Amino acid sequence: GSPGAALGAGIGLIHQEIRLLSQLSIAENIFVGRLPMRHGKVDRDYMQAQAQKQLERLGLDVSASRKVEGLSVAAQQLVEIAKALTLNARLLILDEPTAALGGEETELLFQQVERLKAEGVSFIYISHRLEEIARIADRILVLRDGRQIALHATAQVPVRELVEQMVGRSLERIFPVLQAPQDKVMLQVKDLACREFALHGIDFSVRAGEVFGIAGVVGAGRTELIRVIAGAARDIQGHMQLDGETVQLHSPSQAIQAGVVLVPEDRKQQGVVVEHRIEDNLVYGNTDLLRSGNWVSPKSLHAFARNAISRLGVKGAPEQRI
Numbered sequence: 001g002s003p004g005a006a007l008g009a010g011i012g013l014i015h016q017e018i019r020l021l022s023q024l025s026i027a028e029n030i031f032v033g034r035l036p037m038r039h040g041k042v043d044r045d046y047m048q049a050q051a052q053k054q055l056e057r058l059g060l061d062v063s064a065s066r067k068v069e070g071l072s073v074a075a076q077q078l079v080e081i082a083k084a085l086t087l088n089a090r091l092l093i094l095d096e097p098t099a100a101l102g103g104e105e106t107e108l109l110f111q112q113v114e115r116l117k118a119e120g121v122s123f124i125y126i127s128h129r130l131e132e133i134a135r136i137a138d139r140i141l142v143l144r145d146g147r148q149i150a151l152h153a154t155a156q157v158p159v160r161e162l163v164e165q166m167v168g169r170s171l172e173r174i175f176p177v178l179q180a181p182q183d184k185v186m187l188q189v190k191d192l193a194c195r196e197f198a199l200h201g202i203d204f205s206v207r208a209g210e211v212f213g214i215a216g217v218v219g220a221g222r223t224e225l226i227r228v229i230a231g232a233a234r235d236i237q238g239h240m241q242l243d244g245e246t247v248q249l250h251s252p253s254q255a256i257q258a259g260v261v262l263v264p265e266d267r268k269q270q271g272v273v274v275e276h277r278i279e280d281n282l283v284y285g286n287t288d289l290l291r292s293g294n295w296v297s298p299k300s301l302h303a304f305a306r307n308a309i310s311r312l313g314v315k316g317a318p319e320q321r322i
Helices: 003-008 026-031 044-057 073-085 103-118 130-136 159-167 222-229 252-258 267-271 278-283 298-312
Strands: 011-014 091-095 122-126 140-144 147-152 185-194 199-207 236-242
Touching (some): 103 122, 147 159, 185 222
Parallel strands (some): 011 091
Antiparallel strands (some): 140 147
16 A cells, blocks of 8 residues: 555545645645646646635635745645645545644634535544544544554543543543642733734733633734744833743743743744754753753763653653654
């Protein structure tokens, strides 16, 4: 078997990791490997029209002639979905398709799935978001460490039961009892604005021990706001206090030193160096904790990585490449 054979059999796969060619247009990405031909030449008019049709079906307001480079992660994911929809597949495998999608984009995807289901198309939907599984699945297969744990004949299974089957432990053993947030304010943001990201008039505070959520559709400025707070933006106005002290974070390194750490949306491009080892990636940004003068000893690096892997439950060895 091969991916080509699977496509020929009517099986389409949408990967969790985006696999688009940034220097090609959206239409070219959608039809890459199967360019429509006419009189010995690529039929670009047909390709453009068909690609645009799929983009419109998914509610993506962008020209199919535009290069993929510069599109948001959410928009790129929708292009991947549009690519699969042009295959007229009988079985579509969706691997975490909504990982980078907002609420409206997710709803559009679900509507498309329901329409295709009515036409007889089958889906294998892979997701760790249990509310999505309950919403869209007819049956649920639970896997753990490569083994089948359960096959539920209906999606109406208590979330608690699914979680415990996924992790192999009761919830009481996984999560500690949460304490109520303290009255102490850890982060105070007032009149925050950034021309680079078109943000203005942002006011909020985060208390110690609190989980503070930021909501909005794709393009609303969620990621941009977090980048401003993490020092990854220019031309910032307003005031920000951290633990009662006024701070001006002009770079990610300043933010890290102040105790503000960003886990980015696009982990592959902005969060890790995939060619490097796990222990190297864990140390990046933490060298001050291990450095003796200008030197980080391999022994201390290895010990730091093993401790972090153990504490966070990372599956992998320190010397393993990401």
